[in-house]
Amino acid sequence: MVVVLTGCGSPGRPAEPSSRPPYGVSVSLAQWRSDEPAHAIEVAVRNTTDTPVHFTDVQLISPSFKTLPPESKDSTIGRTERTDLRIPFGEANCSPRGLPEVRPATVAARVRVGSEPPRRVVFPVPHPDPLLARLLRDECSAFLVKQAADIAFGPDWKRDGDLMRGTLVLTRRGAGRVAVGSVDGTTHYIVTPARRARPLVVLEAGAARAEAPIALSPGRCDPHAFAEAKKAFLFPVRASVDGGEERVVIVQPPAERQKELIDYALEVCGLKK
Structure with missing residues (x-):
């Protein structure tokens, strides 16, 4: 009698394809200026072999950020020091208790190597990744301030000569005294507060709303500047809660206000046709 020993898997079932990255292919993370308003990053692919690798989707996975569905791609990458694949990334997972440490991350992708069948692979990302650490810090810093108050531009803006005058408005959300130390300009606009002292405006603990007059120019x-206005409307506001560390909140006017500000700037600059 012949006894045949088999494993626990189903007879005839092919082995699962390896999730290891293709030989000679690695990834790193980067972010261009144009990626910031879109909440996107670049997966920079390096291929040191002569075998082309076709990417059909790419996904960032980290406990520090909400996981989004894989981003579809149709990119064949041959030998290269760097070829970027742009993907969105999820919101940071923040805590009201303070700034979290960045957690390890991987990049999952469905790839086809040469003539092989497609398979799912997982690329390691060296930990701690400096880009993810910065993105987590920035988003969670803003989160901590926003637990106490919303910070936004007011609805009413008026042209005054070469200036556009409006307000920065703080609206109560939670407990705490919120102080705005400064409102910084962007690549395209200078911010001039009416009040020169610090803080510019304070939302006292018992107040529901506070505002500060500001002017843009x-x-x-x-x-060329207006054709490449990638970060023109990402205004950094430095604010603190209950006298704590100042943290940066990015304030962005709504799309219709952005159009008005572009038209205003073109007119002031003598560029409007």
Whole structure:
């Protein structure tokens, strides 16, 4: 009698394909200026072999950020020191108790190597990744301030000569005294507060709303600037809660206000047709 010993798997079932990255292919993470408003990053692929690798989807996975569905791609990458694949990434997982430490991350992708069948692979990301650490810190810093108050531009803006005058508004959300130390300009606009002292405005613990008058003016007037206005409307506001560390909240006007501000700047700069 012949006894055949088999494993626990189902007879005839092919082995699961390896999730190890293809030989000679690695990834790192980067972010261009144009990625910031879109909440996106670049998966920078390096292929040191002559075998092309086709990517059909890419996904960032980390406990520090909400996991989004894989981003579809149709990219064949041959030998290269760096080829970028742009993907969105999820919101940071923040805590009201303070700033968290960045957690390890991987990049999952469905790839086809040469003539092989497609398979799912997982690329390691060296830990701690400096880009993810910065993104987590920035988003969670803003989160901590926003637990106490919303910070936004007011709805009413008026042209005054070469200036556009409006307000920065703080609206109560939770407990705490919120103080705004400064409102910084952007690549395209200079911010001039009406009040020169610090803090610019304070939402006292018992108040529901506070506002500070500010004025905007064009920071540059070359035509190329308005064609490349990637970060023109990402205004850094430095604020603290209950006298704690100042943290940066990015305040962005709504799309219709952005259009008005572009038209205003083009007119002031003498570029409006």
